[in-house]
Amino acid sequence: MAYRHHVECQLDTVESAVSRGQTPMPETRIDLRSDTVTKPTAAMREAIANAEVGDDMSGEDPTVNRLEAMAAEMFGKEAAVFACSGTQSNQMGLRSHCSPGDELLINETGHIANFEAGGPAVLSGVTVRTIVAADGKLDIADLEGKIRADNQHLCVTRLVCVENTTNSGGGKVYSLDHLERVSAWVRDHDLKFHMDGARFFNAAIAGGYTAGDVGPLMDTISICLSKGLGCPMGSLLVGSREEVASARRSRKLFGGALRQAGIVAAAAIHAFENHIDRLAEDHTNAKAFANAIAEIDGVCIDPNEIETNLVFFDIAAELGNASQLVALLKQKGVIMGAAGPQRLRACTHLDVDQSDVLQAAGVLQDCIAEGFAELVGPSTGPYARG
Numbered sequence: 001m002a003y004r005h006h007v008e009c010q011l012d013t014v015e016s017a018v019s020r021g022q023t024p025m026p027e028t029r030i031d032l033r034s035d036t037v038t039k040p041t042a043a044m045r046e047a048i049a050n051a052e053v054g055d056d057m058s059g060e061d062p063t064v065n066r067l068e069a070m071a072a073e074m075f076g077k078e079a080a081v082f083a084c085s086g087t088q089s090n091q092m093g094l095r096s097h098c099s100p101g102d103e104l105l106i107n108e109t110g111h112i113a114n115f116e117a118g119g120p121a122v123l124s125g126v127t128v129r130t131i132v133a134a135d136g137k138l139d140i141a142d143l144e145g146k147i148r149a150d151n152q153h154l155c156v157t158r159l160v161c162v163e164n165t166t167n168s169g170g171g172k173v174y175s176l177d178h179l180e181r182v183s184a185w186v187r188d189h190d191l192k193f194h195m196d197g198a199r200f201f202n203a204a205i206a207g208g209y210t211a212g213d214v215g216p217l218m219d220t221i222s223i224c225l226s227k228g229l230g231c232p233m234g235s236l237l238v239g240s241r242e243e244v245a246s247a248r249r250s251r252k253l254f255g256g257a258l259r260q261a262g263i264v265a266a267a268a269i270h271a272f273e274n275h276i277d278r279l280a281e282d283h284t285n286a287k288a289f290a291n292a293i294a295e296i297d298g299v300c301i302d303p304n305e306i307e308t309n310l311v312f313f314d315i316a317a318e319l320g321n322a323s324q325l326v327a328l329l330k331q332k333g334v335i336m337g338a339a340g341p342q343r344l345r346a347c348t349h350l351d352v353d354q355s356d357v358l359q360a361a362g363v364l365q366d367c368i369a370e371g372f373a374e375l376v377g378p379s380t381g382p383y384a385r386g
């Protein structure tokens with residue numbers, strides 16, 4: 001009741017702000033858009049403040065060097081290199097394996113294929129061949145027959161990319177068996193194997209394995225520091241000495257070689273030491289959110305499908321579309337993303353707890369009860385064009 005009163009007061013404020021032509025600023029703000037929205041904790045900020053730094057482009061930043069050594073050791077690889085973002089790190093990885101005219105194989109939902117601004121083609125002259133397979137994953141049956149013959153008409157199949165956890169694939173986790181199977185197939189066919197592990201540690205926690213279990217199965221792995229681990233920026237690419245040296249050159253070419261990067265590497269070391277095990281809480285909160293919204297008429301979700309911190313759900317078309325629902329949720333201080341015409345994504349992270357996600361589920365219920373489509377009016381959002 002107190003909560004409903006709180007929301008109604010906020011709506012009054014929102015409406016009067018709108019009538020004054022201002023952007024409304026609701027008091028409640030539960031941001032479930034992504035795990036990238038986290039802000040560094042006080043302890044992480046202290047680690048940043050105390051970081052020893054040097055010129056990383058000359059290999060002289062002791063904190064970056066320590067972080068890279070930690071990552072390489074964790075994954076049982078020879079080397080690691082710090083990158084500005086997951087996109088940069090993926091693109092550095094694939095460029096270390098491929099030459100112009102080569103092709104990579106990836107699930108059709110893969111980030112590398114869809115959300116990296118055409119990076120493989122633009123930065124490395126690489127063709128992306130997308131494969132339709134369940135949950136954003138790839139298995140041997142999906143890959144069989146996809147390696148192109150040695151023929152002057154064809155590009156050269158060079159690389160297989162997997163995403164773990166899958167993002168648009170639904171936050172799903174590859175089991176260790178599955179990775180072992182695909183890795184053996186990739187090696188038998190003399191291809192290279194890259195993992196987009198933007199949320200690798202979510203996968204490891206949910207899948208019950210370690211970085212050391214997965215490292216030997218892959219040629220390169222990119223992990224993001226700025227997602228579930230809660231750092232302000234950064235990614236790491238791990239691989240062989242040779243691949244990482246090549247990736248370092250690409251990082252320079254892509255404009256991502258930094259100077260006193262120890263400032264951000266210190267945050268990552270803090271996250272490795274403090275923020276990995278707690279990812280299990282994000283998974284529990286995601287499940288609690290999924291269970292709560294599964295009770296709402298017009299919301300389509302199977303909570304048993306939720307494996308990590310990403311919750312995708314669909315909204316019945318007769319109620320309105322995802323973009324309209326996202327708009328009303330935002331006016332009420334709950335932020336989620338439209339992931340398709342009827343599909344929304346909510347993501348749990350370090351900066352939201354169980355009471356936040358349950359409150360967000362309540363606001364979602366209110367939006368549906370109030371008739372969000374009529375309140376918001378026509379909107380197709382970023383995923384549909386007339």
Ligand SMILES: Cc1ncc(COP(=O)(O)O)c(C=O)c1O
Pocket residue numbers: 084085086087088090111112163165166167196198199224226235
């Ligand atoms: C699976 C996956 N790979 C790569 C990235 C790219 O990371 P960044 O935003 O740091 O470039 C993301 C970001 O959301 C992602 O979800």
